[in-house]
Amino acid sequence: MAETKHPTDAVPDDRNPLHELHALGQSVWLDYIRRGILDNGELEEMIRRYDLRGVTSNPSIFEQAIGDSTDYDDAVGELAASQAGASAAYESLAVEDIRRACDLFRGVYDSAEGHDGFVSLEVSPELAHDTQGTLNEARRLREAVDRPNLMIKVPGTEAGIPAIEQLLADGFNVNITLLFSVKNYEQVMEAYLRGLERRQQAGQPLDRVASVASFFVSRVDSAVDAQLEKIALAAADDGAAALARAMSGKAAVANAKLAYERFAQVFSGARWERLASAGARVQRPLWASTSTKSPAYRDVIYVEELIGPHTVNTMPLNTVEAFADHGVARRTVDQDVETAHQDLRTLADLGIDM
Template sequence: MTNPLLELKALGQSVWLDDIDRSHLLSGQFASLVDEDGLCGATGNPTIFEHSMTHDTTYDEQMQQLIAEGKNTQEIYEALAMTDVRLVADQLRPVYELTDGQDGFVSIEVSPYLAADTAGTLTEVRRFWHAIARPNLMVKIPSTPAGIPAIRQALAEGININSTLIFSIENYRQVVEAYLSALEERSTQGQDIRHIASVASFFVSRVDVLVDQLLTDQMNAVSDLVRQQQLRALQGKIAIANARLAYQEFKRLFSGPRFQALKQRGARVQRPLWASTSTKNPAYHDVLYVEELIGPNTVDTMAPTTIEHFREHGRVRFSIEDQITEAKAALAALEEAGIHYDQFTQQLQDEGVQRFSDSFNQLFQCIDNKRKALGGRQ
């Protein structure tokens, strides 16, 4: 039997795991995903670390040691997270070497508390980059108004960046501009750009979660059955349409003379990364967002359950450029219905930052409780 996860490689898509869990790293479960399923990257975020560190007892020994050393709550979190990220980076290092730096990356995210602080974000990015000290590290920076200049500066300094929490195509253009201008700055100064890696993380399923609810609200507000049917037909369609149109923008931005000049000096494209591809609505196919966004020069970060489901019954086809005309029409129809693209994509980014902040709060509270129980300092 063929493995659909391995078939994705033939169409130019890389699979990264949207999870970091120490027990999986130590048990060999992560390594088996690399060896058997072709996994070639991993990403962490505050929500992932909050879940892992509060439910996985393999962290307890190191946590107790750090508490005994008098580390404060943030120092404990960072020590635990950096240990995990180094373990992942080392297990993915053969992939990084084999692909000449194209894959084999692990991402760690800056504190969501810094989402509106450019200088603070840069300070943390530099600290993570130098402390973890792995060439196959990417540091995640939210693509907020304060994050965009931090993304550009970090890339200009030669730090690999995962630009995350992208929901709108305009925000995506800003991320690409930051990437290209950073490479141009380095190139002008005679610095190497061949080994700088970056991805642009476009969040997918969360779009449908919000838009479907907004469409339901609209349907409840009208009595015209035909109009209700027109609105219902848009449900479950907007997230994929949005990502497919973003991919069209990716092709445009990385095919012109501006990038070609950088490519001649060894630059790589900044690949679109599809994040949040697990299906949230049980009425939809459980691998919908994976099957419909397959294409070259893309990355899909899948949660463990999504990887299992796709391995079992995923269907692989070159789908990323299907129904582009229909995608444009769907977004136009949404606008006509009074659901404004700029508004809901901004809401999603704001909510994304808040979710990560909430996860940080919960994680820090858990660590703080353990630290206090052993008499540690604040």
């Protein structure tokens, strides 16, 4: 993988740190959408103010947007009058929002030559274990949205992996979601390489196929910290309890840094270079679930600790605003990697196998 030159110093205080993330090789995507910010111009303004380069969505985001606002009342009324079922109504609302967001990010997409400016729309979670159903829905959603900067979101499940490979071979932009372990991430990277190799063998272009692998962060700490507290309470002595509690808040960043280390290894060497020479682009790691769940941790920790080349961080709006206010932009994702390895070894010694 060719190394992009990026500055590593912290940014000056008079600069918006969100704008500096791009100089460090990281794209900021917004993990939020609702019709109101499309209607009132707020999303368009945020693209400029925060240097946003994409949007991610999921059914939960849409459920909250539809249920907790009046943005959709008129559209829902029209759909009810047409006797559309709940699933069809949801899809109609989501497709319209995603299409409009794609249009707002089209300028980013064009200026980045198809490297950024994507808006993600997820296949139904009910299809997580249905390969053919995932393929069918992905094809239908792409046709419905009909925008080149749409990215179809597919979970990296056992059934999702072959669907991901096929979609990539067919030239889809794919966001692989719900990745928590390096082992699962390796399967996703392999599916990406196989999909591109199949596409190349079929004589199809590779230069406009984009993919990100969404590696979840804060949820890992939430799960591991709960286990560490149980271990501390059951510890035979104060020293063992203190060690368990000292490891709180370390699992997620360490896990992500090891994923990035593996990414750098996979996207180098002869196999990758053959694809890159044909125009292929790396499948970027996307750090997801980056809002801080624990008040004990810095509110931008999952941004600040994972900054570096060829990465994406999708942030909820409150995290975007917090980082713009007091975030420190410095290359960190490939720093202190041996410490990350040691942290995971310590967790394993405590009985937590990542």
